[in-house]
Amino acid sequence: MNNKAFTLIELLIYTAIFAVVGGLMTGILVTVTQVQQRQSSTTEVTGQLNFVMQRLRQLVSESSNIEIDAGVTTSTLKLRMKDPTKDPTCISLVNGVIKLAEGPDLSNPNNCTTTTSDLTSDRVIVDTLNFKKFTQYPGHDTVSIDIQISYNSQNPKSRIQRTLSTAIARVSAATFDSNLLPGSTSYEIGQQGAAWGRIYLNDGSASSPAYTFANNSSLGLFRAGTNILGFSTTGAERMRIDANGNLGIGTTSPTSKLYVDGNLTVTGTKSFEVDYPGDSNKKIVYVALEGPEAGTYIRGTAMCENQEIQIIFPDYFRLVTAQNGLTASLTPRNLFSNLYIKELTNEKLIVGCEPGKPFDYIVFGIRKGYENFKVIRSK
Numbered sequence: 520m521n522n523k524a525f526t527l528i529e530l531l532i533y534t535a536i537f538a539v540v541g542g543l544m545t546g547i548l549v550t551v552t553q554v555q556q557r558q559s560s561t562t563e564v565t566g567q568l569n570f571v572m573q574r575l576r577q578l579v580s581e582s583s584n585i586e587i588d589a590g591v592t593t594s595t596l597k598l599r600m601k602d603p604t605k606d607p608t609c610i611s612l613v614n615g616v617i618k619l620a621e622g623p624d625l626s627n628p629n630n631c632t633t634t635t636s637d638l639t640s641d642r643v644i645v646d647t648l649n650f651k652k653f654t655q656y657p658g659h660d661t662v663s664i665d666i667q668i669s670y671n672s673q674n675p676k677s678r679i680q681r682t683l684s685t686a687i688a689r690v691s692a693a694t695f696d697s698n699l700l701p702g703s704t705s706y707e708i709g710q711q712g713a714a715w716g717r718i719y720l721n722d723g724s725a726s727s728p729a730y731t732f733a734n735n736s737s738l739g740l741f742r743a744g745t746n747i748l749g750f751s752t753t754g755a756e757r758m759r760i761d762a763n764g765n766l767g768i769g770t771t772s773p774t775s776k777l778y779v780d781g782n783l784t785v786t787g788t789k790s791f792e793v794d795y796p797g798d799s800n801k802k803i804v805y806v807a808l809e810g811p812e813a814g815t816y817i818r819g820t821a822m823c824e825n826q827e828i829q830i831i832f833p834d835y836f837r838l839v840t841a842q843n844g845l846t847a848s849l850t851p852r853n854l855f856s857n858l859y860i861k862e863l864t865n866e867k868l869i870v871g872c873e874p875g876k877p878f879d880y881i882v883f884g885i886r887k888g889y890e891n892f893k894v895i896r897s898k
Contacts, residue, residue, distance in 0.1 A: 560670035560672065560678070560679040561670075561679050563642050563643060563670060564643055564668050564669070564670050564679050564680070564681045565681060567639050567640065567642075567643050567668060568666070568668050568681050568683060570638070571617055571638050571639060571666065571668075572664075572666075572683065572685065574619075574638055575596075575610065575664060575687065576687050578598055578608060578610070579596075579598065579662055579687040579688075580687065580688075581600065581601070582598035582599060582600055582608070583598075583599045583600060583601055583606075584598070584599040584660075585597075585598060585652050585660045585662050586598065586599055586607065587650065587652050587662075588652065589652045589653065589654045589660075590651065590652070590653070591651065591652075592649050592650070592651050593649070593650055593651070594611060594612045594648055594649060594650070595609060595610070595611040595612075595650070596609065596610045596611070596650040596662065597609050597631065598610075600621075603623075604621075604622055605621040605622055606622070606623065607622075607623065607629070607630070607631050608620065608621045608622075608631065609631035610638075610650075611648075612645055612647075612648040613635075615644040615645050615646070616637050616638075616639055616641075616645060617637070617638040617639045617645055617648060618635040618636070618637060618638070619635060619636050619637075619638050620632050620633070620634065620635045621636075622634075639668070641671060642670070642671050643668050643669065643670055643671055644668070644669045644670075644671050645666065645667070645668050646667040646668065646669055646680070647665060647666060647667040647682075648664075648665075648666050649664070649665040649666075650662055650663070650664060651663045653686075659688050660688070661686050661687065661688040662686065662687055662688075663684070663685070663686045664683075664684070664685055664686070664687065665682075665683075665684045666682070666683050666684075667680060667681070667682040667683075668680070668681050722741060722742040723739070723740070723741035723742065724741055725741060725743075725749060725751040725754060725755055725756040726751070726754040726755075727741075727754075728740055728741040728749075728751050729741050729742065737751070737752070737753050737754040738751065738752050738753070739751060743756065743759050743771070744761075744762075745762065746761075746762035747759055747760070747761050747762060748760045756771065757769070759771060759773070761773055764776065765777075765778060766778070767779075767780070768780065768781070769781045788806045788807065789806065789807040789809075790804050790805060790806040790807065791804070791805055792804040792805070811892075811894040812844075812885055812889070812892055813885060813886040813889035813892050814883055814884070814885060814886070815836065815839060815840045815883070815884045815885065815886050816881060816882060816883045816884065817832060817833075817836045817881070817882050818879070818880060818881035818882070819879070819880060820852070820877060820878070820879050820880075821870070821877065821878060821880060822875070822876075822877045823856075823870070823872030823873055823874055823875065823876050823877070823878065824874060824875075825874060826871060826872065826873070826874055827861065827869065827870065827871055827872065828869070828870050828872060829867055829868075829869050830867060830868040830869075830870070830880065831866065831867050832865065832866055832867060832868070832882070836865070836882075836884075837865045837866045838887075839886055839887055840865045840884035840885065840886065840887065841865065841884060841885045841886065841887045841888075841890050842864060842865050843885070843890065844884060844885040844890065845863050845864070845865060845882065845883070845884050846863075846882070846883045847860055847863050847868060847880060847881065847882045847883070848880065848881050849870060849878055849879070849880050850878060850879045850880075851876060851877075851878045852876070852877040852878055852879065853876060853877065854876075856872065856873050856876040856878065857871075857872065857873055858870060858871070858872050858878055859871045859872075863882070865884060868880060868882060
């Protein structure tokens with residue numbers, strides 16, 4: 520039997536061959552592993568980025584209002600939602616994780632709840648999340664989104680990044696199922712040159728007017744009836760304008776253009792005017808008689824009979840005229856005639872006179888309830 524052994528040279532050659540093959544196999548295995556890791560990282564980052572964008576697109580599209588300042592970049596997006604259990608909704612970036620908060624805070628319903636859920640997992644890190652609101656009147660508001668997500672790995676070769684910039688617009692008009700509250704008392708509705716067309720309110724009432732004020736909710740305007748505008752203070756109606764354009768102060772049934780139930784004080788004159796007949800460039804203006812009392816009067820013409828005549832005043836005079844403070848004047852119509860007052864009350868006037876002679880009379884009185892009218896008063 521002939522046994523042959525490997526020579527030293529052959530052993531060296533075989534060892535070199537095995538080393539080269541082993542190195543090639545190791546390199547191939549490492550490359551394949553790295554490719555798989557990059558593919559896995561890419562898949563994870565892309566999947567989470569797509570999920571976040573789909574969720575943001577859904578929330579913004581369904582929102583009633585994008586409640587962030589226009590033109591200002593922020594890392595928190597606040598949305599007002601129709602569903603009261605999800606109003607408001609906030610999306611924010613906290614320590615590399617995108618957080619979603621749906622619903623109001625218990626202490627301040629205008630803020631989002633502190634209870635959050637994660638839109639991204641710990642397998643990725645959100646490096647950047649920025650929002651910016653754009654107002655495109657008369658179109659719906661749009662929010663731009665800039666986001667960058669990286670794979671969470673200490674291996675630089677596995678740290679895949681994806682960046683996306685996009686914009687999402689609201690679909691529906693602003694509607695709310697709860698109070699619409701401003702973030703500051705300096706905010707306004709509309710602006711000069713860009714006013715709203717109309718504001719539609721509920722009818723309200725005198726005690727709870729529809730148009731009122733934050734610091735005085737018992738003061739304001741309300742619909743008192745069909746085509747009737749009511750004004751209230753301290754929760755009670757004080758004035759109204761009815762369907763005929765009559766203004767009533769202290770009354771709910773004005774029968775003239777201005778009807779005041781109570782005293783009326785003016786610093787100027789009280790006048791009326793009519794057109795001047797035959798001249799359209801002129802008018803006649805009469806001013807009301809003024810004096811230091813709330814006066815009443817009645818006048819007329821009578822014929823004396825049997826040296827005396829009794830004139831009975833109508834109800835509309837005696838019912839409003841006080842008994843005290845009465846005066847009368849008598850004026851003969853023709854030649855000189857003896858006339859004198861025999862009796863004067865708020866019900867009648869008895870005149871002594873010459874038979875067959877006419878005369879004029881005028882009686883002045885004081886309105887009942889105003890007998891003690893003060894002319895000089897303290898300011």
